[in-house]
Amino acid sequence: MIVTYSRNAFYYETDRMDIIHHSNYVRWLEEARINMMEQMGFPFQKLEAMGILVPVLSVETEYKFPVRFGDRFEVQSELTKFTGCKFSLEYKVMNVTQDKQSLTAKTSHCFTDTSLRPVRLKQACPELYEKYMQYLRGPVST
Amino acid sequence: MIVTYSRNAFYYETDRMDIIHHSNYVRWLEEARINMMEQMGFPFQKLEAMGILVPVLSVETEYKFPVRFGDRFEVQSELTKFTGCKFSLEYKVMNVTQDKQSLTAKTSHCFTDTSLRPVRLKQACPELYEKYMQYLRGPVST
């Protein structure tokens, strides 16, 4: 299930190359993940209020076309792996204003307690576990 | 007692005007305050480890001359008021590379517990209280 998130690029996100600084796309991916959880009906702050954190394990980004100040972008996010402890997402970021694909990305994450020790989501939060199973990309049919 | 802190401006701190984004100077003031506490011999993390937070109450900045990528800047900070609960600092930020004054600023702060309730420093941390008294700007003689 591909979930989309969209807004305009902010002025303070630009750098002196007159494009969005590459580190800010990493922040947009986070905005999209948090928005995905809202769309799931389980806001991220609810998870953290239960003492469950979701640190980032890895990020991979490939920059293809710049986003500039005022351009509208759209992040298309998909949950591609979920083991119960860890999960991965894949993203496309579109420059909607320029009708170009700006970025592809992958991130991986785990669930931990507040001491950053791993927890299994099925035990720690069965309600979110069910939602993750539902949003997980199925096997690609041929 | 004026305390100085210096580094070069980072690339990612610029915006598409090709100058440092004005919000980043506010962050430099924080860097300078934290450095001041190191120079006092009482690092900020030691204070927070005691359960004392130091939220910002107000910021005033006046921008006079831009800092650009790679320019060296120097923050000159001075503790100008201290009541035991609250304190104020005044700053000059110099663009050292261009030999110009870039910014003047004032900030005010208070000491709180982790629930953001005010605490009196003399009781909560007498050691730092003494250092603040020592760094406080004396009455201006005429």
Place this chain on the structure above:
Amino acid sequence: MIVTYSRNAFYYETDRMDIIHHSNYVRWLEEARINMMEQMGFPFQKLEAMGILVPVLSVETEYKFPVRFGDRFEVQSELTKFTGCKFSLEYKVMNVTQDKQSLTAKTSHCFTDTSLRPVRLKQACPELYEKYMQYLRGPVST
């Protein structure tokens, strides 16, 4: 004329005090200003495309109540002074989720060419000049 701008606070805008870092409110004011120009029907990028920049001259903020991750905030902005070269805005930032006033702020700005030399808006961009005159707060009647 008071113009409002609203969104939720992002995760990456928090700091280890578990509140939005004070420098990020300064960025929210910029978001609100740029949104105001969109609401005026004269997007900021159109002005910059004409070679007119709008550097920040000063910022004053007073922090009253924290915004936390996920809280919705609203910036209420008003153009309070406009001389043709310079202008000032005043802001209230509401924590909508907590129904509290979070911040009051003022900023001042000028219009410049790309070399950061002042320009008069009436000559440089009469269309925006008219809009500014229209949005300017009138004398307070008694």
Place this chain on the structure above:
Amino acid sequence: MIVTYSRNAFYYETDRMDIIHHSNYVRWLEEARINMMEQMGFPFQKLEAMGILVPVLSVETEYKFPVRFGDRFEVQSELTKFTGCKFSLEYKVMNVTQDKQSLTAKTSHCFTDTSLRPVRLKQACPELYEKYMQYLRGPVST
């Protein structure tokens, strides 16, 4: 040739997990690259002054151990590929305070003109080309 760059983590780089936000490490890699060019004797701003930009093509990060406020970190950077148009770096970020490896990363980049069209460094800037050849990791001997 491994080049090191080091500083303490800033307060405003933390998030409410009480660790450095993962996007900020991406900025640290940039700081390290720019520092590498200074160590090469060819500051980045000199290259940009020649009309040569160096956009980021890709970033890969693997987070292993958090850096917290006040921790000293060290970025160890190495130029691992260089084709004349494109280059790659590999990084280790150490949490020096905790004596742990915090992050491994790779980034790739290209040289472009100010319209973001690729340029060959040998023609565009032979002096830097020579330095890159000199810093490039040699074939691993067995």
